[in-house]
Amino acid sequence: MVAGSEGVDGSQRSGGGWTVPPFATAIVVAAPILAVVGIALLPGEAVWYHLATTVLPAYALNTLTLLVGVGVGVLAIGTITAWLVTMCEFPGRRAFEWALLLPMAIPAYVVAFVYTGMLEYAGPVQSGLRAWFGWSTARDYWFPDIRTVGGAIAVMTLVLYPYVYLLARAAFTEQSVGQIEVARTLGRGGLRTFVTVALPLARPALVAGTTLALLEALNDFGTVDYFAVNTFTRGTFNVWLGMNNLAGAAQIAVALVAVVLALIALERAARGRRRFRAAHGTYRSLPRYTLSPARQGAAFVACALPVALGFLVPAATLAEDTVGDLGGAFDRGFVRLALNSLGLALVAAALATAVALFLAYAPRVRQTRPLAAALRIAGIGYAMPGAVLAIGVLIPFGWFDNRLDAALRSLFGVSSGLLLSGTVAALIFAYVVRFLAVALGSVDASFTKVPIGIDHAARTLGATPRQALVRVGLPLVRPSLLAAALLVFVDVMKELPMTLILRPFNFNTLATRTYEYAGGEQLAQAAPLALAIVLVGIIPVIMLSRAIAAARPGQRRA
């Protein structure tokens, strides 16, 4: 965080361009979030007393259990695997670099369906056990029930750890080799270097990744609904749809956002005045640790398990269900669906990353209080359930369209009807609002490691803020930018609630079609489409993952 006075003289001259536009952008992005706050303030049937005396304690306990479980899980898996593939040499390392990202391509509720089918009473696992031990009914033995909080934690950990992995890997990759080498020179081994140097330096990235995973878990509806686990998000929907009380639902959502903001502020305060900058800008290829054969085996298993459980098993199950029905999948306009999904995801990823870069860099040029506040709000869309945020998007668009229409009618006697509501443009805007936090988290974490002095040096040498960003800042945060784009891309590929509510007529994506069949309890028809989300999502995941590895500062480009 840099005060305006810290900027070199140039910022006073050209700083104006870096004050109003970022603030305006942040406000536009914040509009739907503010609309939800507005809904929460509407008069409506009071809901809190009823909730507090009935289900609120259960909501709180289940939500907390879920978050703690998922948090520990994703942090452990994400950090360890990222360190292994970045810093250690073992068989399969290069393949694991991208394979570890694959689980994030599958929507969580699909994984929930797959594992339920596998582990429930009639599934292959229990049937096999019964045949083996000669049990005949459910009453003869005990088997853990997957449709519980524990099951939800397992499912979500498996699909969400890549958020931590991706940002942690970008952080480890961006770390200055000098710091690592100092640690080594002082006689620290691989493990101790990891714990005492790399891990603390990666803290902003680890926190950013874990925050993303936890917000995703907090707002998940599909999995907790199928497992009938009462979390706050489920409560929000019960109040909204069951009690037909949108204001009450918005109050729950806003209250949760407040808690999330408080937790983020707490973490920032705990970081204190610590800085996470690279000591100097000397970047070279990191020499990787050579492991003993036993440790190579352990590293292999540690990376293979999450890939197998989070990706191979669900994808293979979907593929098995698909084989007989491949023609059917193509009948259902598969190519069209895939193009729609791809197009939305690419455009939204590019836009969200560009906006995030702009907004993350602006405070480095000139920090003002209104800008800081607007940024805080703009980055919070991810902390709300998608369906609630979609309502927040409907309201400003509807307002704008109807005002414009009324104005044109009275002035020129022509009608513009609904200009933006129910268009792809509105949908893409909604994605940017929701996933800006994802991109910002990644880019911001990266910028905190670039000393402000580098900006100042560029500016002293006569560069404008924009030139300083493009020629100096950008190359330094490249891996994180690509990571940001990748995260948004995959999130949009899977996105469901906002797409369902906001899309135009006759417009479907792989995710909406998958849900159509899965929601109608027709899993066999859903399987090929779910598999398509995975396949279409995989290609960019692999390409971007390679680009991230190649984008390390100092890495020679062939």
Next chain:
Amino acid sequence: MLSRFINNAFQLIGLTVFSSLALTVARAPAAAEELNVYSSRQEFLSRPFIERFEKEAGVKVNIVFIQRGMLERLKAEGANSKADVVMTVDIAQLTAIAEADLLRPTKSPTVAANVPAQYRGTDDLWIGLTTRARVIYTAKDRVKPGEIATYEGLVDPKWKGRICTRSGYHDYNVSLLASIVAHRGEAAAATWLAGLKANLARKPQGGDRDQILAVAQGICDVALGNTYYYALMTKDEKTRALAEKVALVFPNQGDRGTHVNISGIAITKAAKNEASARKFVEYLSGDEAQALYAEQNNEYPVKPGVAIAGVVASWGAFQADAKNLGEIARLVGPAVKIVDRVRYDE
């Protein structure tokens, strides 16, 4: 080099895709007679009806499948909304839209003749198209015929540890509970739900189909579910053997009848194509579409006297709860609060 290649490739893909997106958007409003539909029924289930109607009436139908947020989208779009017709698979969603003053009456003698009054809203503000019965599933080998005949019977202590249901918050369970509130009052309904919870074999979970499976597999002996899931299971050769272990009981045939929810339709206040919209409602409540609902979706036609084919016919006729569904829908809110108070899902 590689990253430049990737950049170029992405730009190319992006351009192609974006222009195809733009084409999709631009193509939508074209034909002379159009009808725009917001539907909470899955599009693949609506398609066969839409295609037949398009052919018969010469009207191009555009559709969006929206579940949650249909009411809010209509509200935000206001008088300029493009939607002419809304279709839902649950009565509460339909009446909520009606109460928000977003609908107009379907003025059609044909529709009034096709659909019995109990499945129509005040002033024909909404029209029921099919009924969906909430029945009791029993294990053929462990539950004798006649052993369970009413919803009330489910709270008998003899069923302790033998019943399965999905979440108490699901629309179908909430509307069943609301019907019990309508007939017997809130206190009795809460006692009933607590009794049901006390008899559960496992924590509520899964969908309706999962409950039928659970009965077939011996996890429980009795379950609640809608009929069409059972029909789908008997039609699918992979699940047929399991479905055959399960019997279907229409509850409360001796008194008020089995609870039914509806799938329904309404014309929006903002409708620009009212004539086409009315034609659509008339078509869907007519003989051809009503028979197709039974055959394809395994639901019950609302139009009396429509011949039912196949699996649905094999279950025989049943007496449905005659209470007006609008009245039951108004009790959905209180019913959800009962589910909260009983802590049914925990």
